[in-house]
Amino acid sequence: MLQLERAKNNPILVPDLSSWWEAKAVFNCAVLHDGKAFHMLYRAIGEYEDYVSRIGYASSSDGILFTRNKDPVMYPERHYEKYGIEDPRLMTIDGETYVTYVVLSDYVKNNPSVSTALAKTEDFSHYQRLGIITLPGSQDKDVVLFPRSNPESVFQRYMLLHRPSTWVGPRYKTERPSIWIAEGDSVTNYYKHSLLIKPEQTWEALKIGAGVPPLKTKEGWLVIYHGVNAEHVYSAGAVLLDIKEPSKILGRTKSPLLTPEKHYELRGDVNNVVFPTGACILDNKLFVYYGAADKRCCLATIDLQKILDYLLSDACSIYSA
Numbered sequence: 001m002l003q004l005e006r007a008k009n010n011p012i013l014v015p016d017l018s019s020w021w022e023a024k025a026v027f028n029c030a031v032l033h034d035g036k037a038f039h040m041l042y043r044a045i046g047e048y049e050d051y052v053s054r055i056g057y058a059s060s061s062d063g064i065l066f067t068r069n070k071d072p073v074m075y076p077e078r079h080y081e082k083y084g085i086e087d088p089r090l091m092t093i094d095g096e097t098y099v100t101y102v103v104l105s106d107y108v109k110n111n112p113s114v115s116t117a118l119a120k121t122e123d124f125s126h127y128q129r130l131g132i133i134t135l136p137g138s139q140d141k142d143v144v145l146f147p148r149s150n151p152e153s154v155f156q157r158y159m160l161l162h163r164p165s166t167w168v169g170p171r172y173k174t175e176r177p178s179i180w181i182a183e184g185d186s187v188t189n190y191y192k193h194s195l196l197i198k199p200e201q202t203w204e205a206l207k208i209g210a211g212v213p214p215l216k217t218k219e220g221w222l223v224i225y226h227g228v229n230a231e232h233v234y235s236a237g238a239v240l241l242d243i244k245e246p247s248k249i250l251g252r253t254k255s256p257l258l259t260p261e262k263h264y265e266l267r268g269d270v271n272n273v274v275f276p277t278g279a280c281i282l283d284n285k286l287f288v289y290y291g292a293a294d295k296r297c298c299l300a301t302i303d304l305q306k307i308l309d310y311l312l313s314d315a316c317s318i319y320s321a
Contacts, residue, residue, distance in 0.1 A: 002310045004236070004258045004288055004300035011264050011296035013042060013058065013066060021046040021054050021072050025269050027291035030090040030099065031063070031278035038063045038280070039124050040289070041088040041099060042297055044072065045269075051108040052076065053084040055101065057124050063280070063287050064299065074101070074127055080117065083107050087141065089277060091213040093148045093158075093187055097121050100143045103132065116143040116162070118188060133188050138164035142179075142209030142226075145187065146246065147216060158184045159246065161196065161223065163209035174198040177207035179225060181247050194247055197239060203229050203256050204237065211236060211276035212288065216243070219308045220250050224276045224288055227256065234273040235259035236290065240311040251311035258290070258300055268293020 013029065016022050022044035029042035038060040043053050054075040058068035076082050083104040090099050099119050106112035116134045119127040134140035142163040165177040172178075178198035184190035199208050204227025214221040221241040228234050235256035242248035260272045271293055278289035284304045292298045310316065 001255050002253070002257060002302075002307065002315075004302050006258075006262065007064060007299040007301065009064065010262070010298045011292060012064060012299050013040075013068070013297035015045075015295070016068075019046070019070075021075075022056055024048060025295045026056065026297055027294050028087045028275055028277045029058075029289050029291065029297045030088040031280055031287070031289045032090040032092065032097065033063070033280040033282060033287075037061060038066070039090070040066055040278070040297075041073070041090060041124070043086050043088065043291070051084070053086045055085050055088055059124075063282065073125055074099075074119070078129055080115070080132055083112060087277060089144050089213055091145050091147055093145060095149070097124075098145060098187065099127070100133075100145065102141045113137070114139055114141050116140055130188050133190065134162065135164070137166060139166045140164040142211070144210045144213040144223075146214050146221070158187055158190070160184075160190060161210040161214070163207075164193075165207070176205070177209070179208055179210050196247060197225075197249065197252065199227065201227070201254055203227055203233075203235050203259065205229050206232070208237075211290075212279035214241065214246070215279055215281060215286075217281070217304065217308060219243075219312060221246050222286075222308070222311075224257070224279055226275055232272065233260060234275050236274050236276045236288070238307060238311060240308070251313070251316040253311070253316055257302075257307075258288075260293070262292075264296050264298065265292045268295030270294035 025045040040058040054072040057073040058066035060066040086102040104112040118130040146159040176199045181196040182190040183192040206228040236258040237253040239252040240250040275291040
């Protein structure tokens with residue numbers, strides 16, 4: 001059974017008790033490597049009463065030791081962001097850097113509906129809001145866009161993965177919240193939605209959701225995702241998608257690659273959580289960044305070829321939803 005290796009100095013980012021906006025929790029970090037530096041966006045909590053999230057920025061030369069900004073780089077500005085900005089993911093499309101993030105209809109304590117919005121940045125300090133990109137009423141989060149690099153793109157259409165929690169039942173051919181794949185004609189408009197993978201194993205029986213944006217490899221699109229079992233334990237698995245037709249599954253882990261075991265994953269604001277949200281490849285090593293117990297940012301790594309070989313082996317199931 002393949003396992004990711006935790007960084008020795010985990011957690012790599014912890015709450016800053018001296019900061020009003022990130023004193024309680026820093027977690028669910030997105031990471032993008034531009035060939036020189038690692039850029040991180042992370043979710044931060046400064047108080048528990050209203051639990052309004054903001055997004056901070058940190059950078060690193062090695063992907064392990066990060067230096068963070070003093071002030072948040074994204075905070076509620078638009079009307080749809082009023083109750084918080086959560087769980088960023090970073091990706092590059094047509095040479096531009098984009099971030100998806102979750103927005104709420106009300107304070108967390110009031111059980112709000114959730115949507116996903118999109119923004120664009122050139123410097124990780126200023127963000128152009130592009131609005132909500134998910135459908136009303138779908139309770140849609142865990143949205144990640146497929147990278148594109150025109151004119152070298154393997155496909156010309158825009159594609160994303162998402163997890164609409166209300167799309168369950170016979171009409172949707174799944175009884176639990178699942179990962180869907182969508183196609184569109186721009187980064188903000190997606191109109192063709194297909195069920196990609198649904199919960200199958202015990203460790204992911206309750207629900208699954210895309211974790212990190214798809215990573216292009218020589219064997220296919222590598223996606224690290226999260227699954228939740230009946231005891232509400234969050235773990236991480238992986239799926240490999242065909243490079244030209246990503247709706248085709250090449251391999252999928254039957255057992256989790258990472259599950260809560262360390263004290264920083266077992267105890268926090270939400271116990272028993274490993275929640276992958278960022279990844280990059282450097283020198284043939286896969287770096288996976290994840291939120292631990294909704295409290296801290298952590299890192300785990302693995303040899304890239306090792307995980308690709310594993311996903312293409314008999315140890316992993318091969319099927320489409």
